[in-house]
Structures are given as C-alpha cells and as structure tokens.
Amino acid sequence: MSVLTRPILEINLNNIVKNYELLQQIAPKSIAAAVVKDDAYGLGAVKVAEKLYKDARCRCFFVAHGIEGELIRPVVGESQIFVLQGIGEDSLESFQKARLTPVIASPQQFEFWKKHKIDGIKPAIQIETGLNRLGFREKDIAKLSAKEKQEFDVVLSHLACGDEKDHFMNEHQLLRFNELKNKYFPNHRASLSASDGTFLGEKFQKDIVRLGAAMYGINTAPYRENQMLPCVTVKAPVLEVADLAKGEFVGYSVTYRAASNRKIAIVSIGYGDGVPRSLSNVGKVFFADKKANHEARIIGRVSMDNIICDVTDIKVGVGDLAVVIGDFYTLDDIGRDAGTIGYEIVSRIGKNPRFVRNYIG
C-alpha cells in the first residue's frame, strides 16, 4: 500500500508525434502545422513543440498569443510561429524578441503592423468566410491596395462546422474562401482548415493545415471512429475508503443520499484540478485490476480538491489510483459526460501545478 495525495497527469508525447504523422499522411501535400496555443491545450507547449520539432521535423507552429510564441521559440529553431490573435501593444515585444508572424485579424491590427513591422517577417491575413469570428470582412479587404496585399504571405480562415462532414457550412465556407482568395490574393499561400477540416479532404487542406485537437487525441471527425491515439491520462489517489450507511448524505448541499448501505472512496482530485463541477452525481472514474476497468460513479458534488466515488462493488484501498481520464475513457468521453467537449477538459486539466506531471517520450 502506498499513501499518496497528489493527482497525476501523464502526457504521451510519442502518441502526439504519431498523431501528427498520421494527420500529415491524410494531408500529404500540405504543410502540417502544429497548434500549441493555450500551452498546447494545457499539455505543456514547450515540451510538445520541442518533441514535434525534433522527432517529427515540424517547422510551422501556431499559437494564440505573442507570449505563447515567445515561450516556444527556444525549442523550435527557426520554425515559423504564427500568432492567431494577431499583434498589439501588449504583445509587440514578444513578436520582436521571438520573431513571430502575426495573423492580422482586423484593419486596426494592420495599421499597427505597418508602424511596427519586423524585418523579414511577412504576416498572414485572416479573412472571414462564415464563422463570424476574427478576420477581415470583404469590404475591408477591398480597401487594401495591391501593394498592401503583397505584404501578406498567407491567407487564412477557419471553419465553423468542420466536425460535421455533410454540414452545408463547409461547402459554403470553402466556396467563399476560394472566391475571396482568387479575387484578392491569387498568389498567396492558403490555410483554411484545423484538424476537423483536414479530414474533409484535399480541397479543404490547402497549403497549410493547422493541427491541434486531433493531434492531442480528440476526435474532431466524430461521424466516424477515432483514428487518433490517446495522449492524456489523469489519475488520482484514493485518500480514504469508508462505509456509508443507508440514509446518509454525501457532499456539499447534500445532493446525494444513500438508498442502501454503500462503500465510498474519497479521491484526491476536484474542480481545482480541472475536473468539472458539472460531473457532480454524473461523472465516473475507474479502478483497474487484471480483469477489467471497474466503473465507480461520482456521488455528491465535485468539490475543489476531492471527489467522492461509490466503490460498493469494487475492491479498492487507500493509495489506489482512480483513472479519471484514460485510453478507455477519453477526453471526448469525459467532455460529453460533463456537458462540454474534450477541448475544454484538457485545457483545464493541464493548468494546476499540484499535478505530478509525467511525460512519456
């Protein structure tokens, strides 16, 4: 028996590389760029970028913020680092220090860029094609002079429904993208798709595909079985096992009451560690033995540091590790059970320093 207190986050860098390589095979004519924004979705941008640079020869990265680009610059050599939120006064220093490439998102950012150009850097321009998020609208593109348009290297847009194979928006956005590109930027490189769009076939792949979620094991093409390898395992130790008598309550605001005598395990992980509170009375963890992964339901409210699990029919002791996320209960599974998506889960999980963090590879 071990007496343990800390949750454990295992990140399989080898599988991230394998996923990256598989995605590159799916889009063989495109540059496969790695999206490591939001600290590589919480998994550690420096570790992930370094691994992809060394083992997968990735030479093109996307982050959201200048500060994120600055953090990975030391491990990616002269790779191109695009910054999706663009450039501003509060990020200029990062761009200069780390020679980052802004994805210019608005006319105002372009005016800012013209005053603060960085030698040898040609920015990308984001154009709006139907998501109605960031990007130049046509009326603003039309105002650019021929010379201004030549300032840009890449034309970029983003799909709204790339994870739904037959959604009308995909074809709609592709047509719009092609129309705007041919009209205004015929000689520029193009990037339309993130992971989900990459699975929609060659016409969506263009010159650069931006690989994030799928690389981290999330199923971005949920209309078919996931081809990606899981990269994230989260475990947490049992601090205590106790009896719960019929009629007793569990947790804050007594949202669970035992209808029969039960056995419970108090597990050392909570919403402070990124386990959504919406899993209260809904979520589950697993205890593995040689035979099976035994499912233990979360009962009562998820609290900041702990969850309480029903282990009535499971052999569990203090120090045993509950699997919160694993190969057989993935980011997609816990996301669905929590009423959200795997992206939000992984982004949260990776951010608490009290995890014991193990990198494989």
Next chain:
Amino acid sequence: MSVLTRPILEINLNNIVKNYELLQQIAPKSIAAAVVKDDAYGLGAVKVAEKLYKDARCRCFFVAHGIEGELIRPVVGESQIFVLQGIGEDSLESFQKARLTPVIASPQQFEFWKKHKIDGIKPAIQIETGLNRLGFREKDIAKLSAKEKQEFDVVLSHLACGDEKDHFMNEHQLLRFNELKNKYFPNHRASLSASDGTFLGEKFQKDIVRLGAAMYGINTAPYRENQMLPCVTVKAPVLEVADLAKGEFVGYSVTYRAASNRKIAIVSIGYGDGVPRSLSNVGKVFFADKKANHEARIIGRVSMDNIICDVTDIKVGVGDLAVVIGDFYTLDDIGRDAGTIGYEIVSRIGKNPRFVRNYIG
C-alpha cells in the same frame, strides 16, 4: 485607440485584507486562518499569503497539498501551514522542507505520519461529522490510544451546508462534532467552519476559522446581501468590431443566427482563459462609459481564445475593454449564469499565463 490582444486579470489584495479583517471581526475569539489552497483559488497564493502575513498579521494558513505549502513558506515566516489533503509519499519532502502541519485524514495517513514525524510539528486530525468526505470515522477514532490522541493539536471537520442558514445539517454536524470532540479530544483545539460556517455564529466558530471563499469576495452566506468586497476583475480587449447581417450565423456549430442586422465585437478571451463554455449564448460582458455599464450578450459558442458579443446598441471600438468579471458582475454572478459557483470560476480564471496580471496593493 489602443490595439491590444491579451486578457487582463486584476487582483485587489487590499480588498482581500479588508475582507479578512471583517471576517476576523465576525469571529473575534477565533484564530482567523487564511485558506490559500489551489494557488489561492487561482489568485496567486504567494502574493495573497505574503500580503496577509505582512498587512493583516495572519499567522495561520491552510493549503490543500504539500507542494502548495512549500510555495508559500518563504513569505509567511514561522506561521503554521496546515495541509488539508494530508501527507503521503508524494508530499513528504514538501512537509520536511517547509515544516508543514498535516491534517491527518485517515488511519493510513496516521500510520504513515508515525513513521515520518517531523520534530516540533503536531498534526491536526480531520473527523467526519456528516459531509462524508475526508476524515476519521468514529470507529477509527475509537481505536486510537490515549497517547496517539495526544499526538494531535487540532480536531477539524467541515460543514456540508454552511451556506444555508437554517439547514438541518448545520445543527446536526455541530452536535456530532461537539460529541466526538468531548468524548475523544476534550483538550484539543477545534476547527469546524470555513467561511460559510463563520457566518453561522459563535458556536460554529471554535478555535480556528478557515477563511477562503469569502475572503476572495464570494458570498458564502447567500441568504443575505454580500458584505465582502470584490477582489477580482477580468477584462479583455475587443479585437474587431463587425457587422452581422440578418440570417448570418455565429461561431462553431452555428448555434446563433441573426434575426436582424446586428453589430458584433470579437473579444480576446475564451474557455482557454477560464470563461466557461457553458456561457455560450447565455453569458454577457459589459462595456463601461461615463453613464453606465452596457450589457453585451455572448452569442454563439465560447471558443478557446475568443467570445463574440452582440454590441448592436453599444458604442464599442477596437481596443476597448470588455468587463467579464467586475464589481457589478461578480464571481457569484458569472458562476450563476454559467450554471456553477463563483469558486469554480475563480479557480479556472487564475490559471492561464497569457493573462496580463495586475495586483492592487
């Protein structure tokens, strides 16, 4: 006009001190301990602990994990630092280095402690009184010898429904706590209440109250108006303002469609920064001018780095700051709108390094 890209987190340390002092007045006979677990609910444990140590003469702190205690030790002198998740193999080094006081949560942890005692440290014992979370059950307390019981300094338990003034569980747990304490630990110091219990009056306050959520401005006594000062402000810059034509869609999976011509602002904050995705089409932000705080609804899905807001009737430009959390839209407000509680919001918000972080005080 400023061109900005990064979200901003302002933490008012002066208000944290004022809240701490007000809570101390509410429990004048008790030691007011500051709970700075989970990186002070995401607000920065080192900054918060240092401020409370220096300006409020706080000399007693609670964290959840050994590693968290180790981080604050350099700024709190010889203060006592209790560790609520207790002690184990994976935290022993932190306890030794930083001279932390474990809150022993189970017989197995006590066995571990007996093998790894730290000179001069007398642990607390957590006892279970109805929450059915961590703590010795009576059958385990009864097995302790008189000498073993004398190893402990403090007897600690935790309320399930302290935020509901007249909930039967409060009286039930108080009676149970007093019964167990009088029977097994008559001469020990006692701690029963966190912020919420502190408001339930003197009989709940005992020797040590553990002040967390209320100190950070959360209303832990929601049956009456909040007396606490807000300590957290979150703002994010507008990256772009654009027209949205009648019939157009917004965001991933096109969950919003404009029924009339609208004006939208794309704001640089998303679930990667801790804004819950459950605020999709439900949440709101505010734009302040001299006259008022103008409410702008979040439309479409919250994405990882951005939200899209309806600013049809509001004067908004690029670089203006949207207030996501502020004095007039508090942690409690956003928590309610997101279908959760302020605790979960603040714990998430504080964890992304891409925030510009400003401390007041």
